[in-house]
Amino acid sequence: MDYVIAVDIGGTQLRAALVTLTGELVVSERTATLVHEGAEAVLGRVLKLIELVRAVVLPNDRLLGLGIGAPGPLDPVTGMIYSPPNMPGWDAFPLRDRVATATGLPVTLGNDANAAALGEWRFGRGQGLRHLVYLTVSTGIGGGVIVDGQLLLGRLGAAGEPGFLIVDHATGAIWEDLASGTALGREAAKQMPHYPDSALHTLATPTTVTAAEVSLAAQQGDRLARQLMEREARLLGMGFASMLHLFSPEILLVGGSVILHNPALLEAAREVAYANVRVPLYREVPILAASLGDHVGLLGAAALALQCIE
Structure with missing residues (x-):
């Protein structure tokens, strides 16, 4: 063997x-x-x-x-x-x-x-394809790109860093600053004092809240948490649309704890992405959860x- x-x-x-x-x-x-x-x-x-x-x-x-x-x-x-x-x-x-x-x-x-x-290209949902974008949404946002059956490396092997995409011209904020799991927790901390009745206060404090608590509260129907997850879906979906335009993959696979523990978030972000592409053919590209998990x-x-x- x-x-x-x-x-x-x-x-x-x-x-x-x-x-x-x-x-x-x-x-x-x-x-x-x-x-x-x-x-x-x-x-x-x-x-x-x-x-x-x-x-x-x-x-x-x-x-x-x-x-x-x-x-x-x-x-x-x-x-x-x-x-x-x-x-x-x-x-x-x-x-x-x-x-x-x-x-x-x-x-x-x-x-x-x-x-x-x-790994996803060889062993997971990317098998048999020549063009793939993989994203991971967890503490930060990372990713990798397969083009023509080859890993896109660039100078010093530093290509394919989607989390560093600048998305706010006024502040210079990058995608990771706004849409990562860390960013989701940070936004929750900022909003919690304005929603004293939110279930988030029973799960965490503004200094300890994380994306996991936001997700749990949203599943329980909490209004603030649901608003935060809707915002997260918009931010992720806009980034997904950019990835489709930049690389024109056959499939876009998304992993990381924020996505894998929240299938409804991926579904909502997918719809945002398809609604914001400028070329209709990109709506044919599947945006799916990565398959290899842990x-x-x-x-x-x-x-x-x-x-x-x-």
Whole structure:
């Protein structure tokens, strides 16, 4: 049997898995990232996870390579990570080469959102397509783009950052500032004092409220929460329309906690997108929930490894 190892590096959690060439997770391991301990300590934990999943490989099996999805900015060509916002102390850290030296395997490093796009294209709802946009809406807004069957990387591998789309000329606010899960919680905090009877006050305070509480209150019929979710749908839908015009994909897939836990939000945002495209043919593009769920990071990293060895 042939395998690759997938590593998903997050600011909170590290995960590694042994993956078949068809995307089956044979075994997976996880541990806390503990970013405050520094890059060398985190690297040590990554290598330990790799050892654990590698131990399952039998003598007659082949281990073809290793893929790593990590927060950007990073350069997939040089394998360097440059100061991810949620991982201080990683400036110009040669992650790919350090892992390759320690494991003796060919290693591919990629931005985590780009890797997720690649994973959906190879193993998820993008299978068989040549043009795909993947978006993730959670703490921030990230994404990746497949054009003509190739991951769009651009200079220094930094292309495909939809969350940085400037959407307010007066303030310079980017899409992520207004439509991410963090932004939804921030808007709720701003509005809660004006709605003293809102159910949100029973779930959180203005200093602690998150997108999850807004979603729950909206499902319970709370007026403020429903208004906030309607605003979120408008903001997301406008961005979706922009993605359709920019890249003309065959499908637009949306993941991340804000969307995956709120199917009605995606439905509403889809309608906003279709109502705001300037060319009718874009209404033919399906806007659907991503299909790989919690495994998208690992399967994306596996797709990175497979892309390198093919």
